[in-house]
Every structure is written in structure tokens, then in C-alpha cells.
Amino acid sequence: MKYLLLLLLCYNGFSGTYAQHDTTRFHVxxxxxxxxxAAHISFVHESNKxxxxxxxxxxFSYDATNDWNKLNTDTLSHYQVVIFLDSRPDSLPQRLAFQHYMENGGAWMGFHFAAFALTPSAFPQNWNWYHQQFLGAGSYDGNTWRPVSAVLRTEHRQHPVVKTLPDTFVSAPNEWYKWTNDLRKNPDIIILVSIDPSSFPLGTGPKPHEIWHNGYYPVAWTNKKYRMVYINMGHNDMDYEHHTNATLSSTFASETQNRLIINSLLWLGRRK
Structure with a gap:
């Protein structure tokens, strides 16, 4: 009986350890x-924290790396969600590994510059699958300046990512992008959040085209063919004028915007 009790205690101890590890729902x-x-660097640092x-x-578990060579089939097989914080892969093997991952049930969340493409530039539009089919946005077509908060409108209210969000909310300061493709015309795209017209004029300039006075601008969306969410936020306001590069704002300063981000990640991680 004494030995049986000891065995039961050992078994229960191992079960408790297993149960504790089993609480990790998914890996990112x-x-x-x-x-x-500097604005993207600032965002990356605060994002990782x-x-x-x-x-x-x-x-869930969270790992972060600046080694894009880890964007390969073997590494990705250990993760349920991939995040691009401030860029995209540029080598062909990395791109093919990511496309294979997404076409075989992987999940992705991207921020701000992860969708940028402009020809000619250091980040040309030379990846049609990613920019045209996966994201659907095409190329970058301009932005507001300087980074400011906007009133955002929740769309497609039945979607789990935005179901608990208010009809409108105020974002953290951001540099807002517009795109060459009209996402409303893409039947595969579900727009989750857009800029509310009450935000206009949006931006402070000094260049006139950096201040938006009208138009329709989606800032978060998903593609029905993939497990993905793109969110345009991810550019902090910085002190460029005095050459200090001090961070003047935080992407995570809006509680409702934070809920949009974590709702998106949990939906991607739990979705089968």
C-alpha cells in the first residue's frame, strides 16, 4: 500500500506538470x-514587450527574431501564427516557405510596413502572390503625415475580431497608408476597420498631399482564403525635427485598438 501511494503521488505530480504546460494554447x-x-524600430521594441x-x-508562447532565414518550412512547422512586425521576406526561399505555410493552414498577422511595396524603391512590388492575392492591397499609394490619431469605424460587425468593439473608437497615433487597389471590390477581402469620415482632415503636413480631406481608407482586413489579419498601425511619432529620435507616442496607447490586436491574434491562434 505504501508503494502504491508513492506511485500515485508521482503520477499526480507528472500529471500536474503536463497540465501546466498544456495551458499553452498556441505558439507565435x-x-x-x-x-x-526610427519609428519602425520603436514599434518593434515596444511590440516585443x-x-x-x-x-x-x-x-500562448511568443518568440521574436530578426533572422529571416528562420522563415523556413522546418521552423514554421512549430508555430501556429507568424507575425511580420515591420517588413517582409525578400529572398525567394523565404517567400516560398511562407506561401507554402499559408496555403497549408498557417496563420499570419502583419503590421504597417509589412504591406509596403513601391516600385521603384528599396521595397519594390515584386511579389504578386503576397501583395495582389494574399493582401489584396497592391502597392503603396501615399500616406498621411505626421503620425496622428484617427477616429476608426468598425465594419463587418459579425466577425469575431471586431464583434466586441464599439462602432467607432480613437486610435493611437499612426502614419496612415493608402493603396493602389480598392479592397472593397475584392470579394475575398473582409474589411474590419476603416477610417471614419469624422477624422478628416487627417494629418498635419506640411505637404498638402499628406493631409487627407476625404476618401475611403481601410486599416484592418482579412482574406477569406487564408488565416490572416493585416493591421495598418505600427508607426510611432518620433522627434525627427530635433534629431533626437525620441519616441513621442505608443502604438499600444489605445485600449480599444489593443483589443483589436489581441482579438485578431487569439482568433488566428484558436481558429482551425
């Missing part, structure tokens, strides 16, 4: 570059 890996643009805290609160 974030890729970033964090070079050159924020997502690590969210991982502890919501029971």
Missing part, C-alpha cells in the same frame, strides 16, 4: 528587421 513567432526608420506580456496573460 514574430519576424522583424528594425533597421533605418507588449506581445510577451499578452502571451503570459492569454496562454
Amino acid at each position: 513567432i514574430a519576424f522583424y528587421t528594425a533597421r533605418e526608420d 507588449w506581445f510577451a506580456a499578452q502571451a503570459a496573460a492569454h496562454h
